[in-house]
Amino acid sequence: xxxxxxxxxxxxxxxxxxxxxxxxxxxxxxxxxxxxxxxxxxxxxxxxxxxxxxxxxxxxxxxxxxxxxxxxxxxxxxxxxxxxxxxxxxxxxxxxxxxxxxxxxxxxxxxxxxxxxxxxxxxxxxxxxxxxxxxxxxxxxxxxxxxxxxxxxxxxxxxxxxxxxxxxxxxxxxxxxxxxxxxxxxxxxxxxxxxxxxxxxxxxxxxxxxxxxxxxxxxxxxxxxxxxxxxxxxxxxxxxxxxxxxxxx
Numbered sequence: 001x002x003x004x005x006x007x008x009x010x011x012x013x014x015x016x017x018x019x020x021x022x023x024x025x026x027x028x029x030x031x032x033x034x035x036x037x038x039x040x041x042x043x044x045x046x047x048x049x050x051x052x053x054x055x056x057x058x059x060x061x062x063x064x065x066x067x068x069x070x071x072x073x074x075x076x077x078x079x080x081x082x083x084x085x086x087x088x089x090x091x092x093x094x095x096x097x098x099x100x101x102x103x104x105x106x107x108x109x110x111x112x113x114x115x116x117x118x119x120x121x122x123x124x125x126x127x128x129x130x131x132x133x134x135x136x137x138x139x140x141x142x143x144x145x146x147x148x149x150x151x152x153x154x155x156x157x158x159x160x161x162x163x164x165x166x167x168x169x170x171x172x173x174x175x176x177x178x179x180x181x182x183x184x185x186x187x188x189x190x191x192x193x194x195x196x197x198x199x200x201x202x203x204x205x206x207x208x209x210x211x212x213x214x215x216x217x218x219x220x221x222x223x224x225x226x227x228x229x230x231x232x233x234x235x236x237x238x239x240x241x242x243x244x245x246x247x248x249x
Contacts, residue, residue: 004028005177006062006093008049008083009069010042011035013138014098017167018066021174032058032069049079055086064094064177067121073113080117084124094127094181096173101132101187102231107221127181133169134162134189134233137246143196144203153204155196157215158227162234163199164190165241172238189233191242199243206247 005022009015010031019042022029029042032054047054049069059065065087070076080097087093103115121128140163147153172188194202197215204211225231 002027003061003063004030004043005064005066006030006032006045006058007066007068008032009067012068012070013136014166014170014173015068017170018068018173021170022066022177025174025178027178030058030062049082050075052082052086055082056089059083059086059090059093062090062093064096066096066098066173066177068098068173070098070114073110076113077116077120080120084120084126087126088124092126094129094177095121095124096129096131096177097121098169098173099130099132100231101134101189101233102225103132105230106225111222122183129176129182129185131169131173131176131185132187132233133172134164134187134231136166136169137163137190137241137243138166139163140196140199140243141203141247144200152212152214153200154214154216155200156223156226157197157217159196159223160193160229160232161196161199162189162193162232162237163243163246164188164239165246168239168241187233187236188238189236190239191237193229193232193234193237194243202244203247206244 005027007015011033019029023041030045031042032045032047034048045058047058099114099118103111118130144153197213200213
């Protein structure tokens with residue numbers, strides 16, 4: 001029987017998509033969360049990455065840890081450090097960390113925290129893999145729905161996104177979890193690079209809504225990096241599900 005794989009953030013969006021992929025590949029799956037709820041056919045562990053509570057029990061005997069849990073940036077660093085310490089106490093599991101394309105090029109505090117976590121993983125002494133992806137389709141939807149009470153949708157002018165499907169990322173992660181450690185894995189992006197305003201218009205069309213979309217230039221170092229496409233991976237357009245197809249589904 002295969003050794004179990006532990007998924008942190010297993011009750012989140014990506015974790016919920018990943019767990020069935022791991023189960024279908026025949027892996028016993030553990031889910032770590034702050035609440036005891038678990039997916040069918042998995043073993044649930046209640047723990048807190050920020051305090052370290054419950055981590056030793058969850059990690060013990062795991063062959064792979066897929067670290068999907070994320071928070072507000074700074075908390076990610078502490079959570080990742082606590083997880084790595086528990087993993088080192090529990091053996092030498094393969095640590096698979098999910099990150100974002102451009103964390104080393106875009107000056108957002110959240111991106112800097114993700115990059116710091118990548119470095120913690122690489123320097124931990126554990127076998128490791130880091131998978132960076134572009135933004136999920138759901139982020140674009142959130143950008144639109146968070147403005148639902150405004151007369152128009154404002155999107156960053158001159159900025160494009162390459163949204164990728166969460167389920168397809170989960171398939172990639174499941175494959176990496178079942179393979180030897182890869183270090184920095186090739187980036188994964190969605191199938192299309194599209195202007196932010198165009199994506200917002202696609203969202204409105206899918207909802208049968210008629211509102212203006214305003215591309216507005218936004219200041220700052222991070223926005224300059226976005227306009228330069230530092231968060232994109234057009235050479236790794238591995239996803240197949242477009243934003244329009246995601247909306248239709």
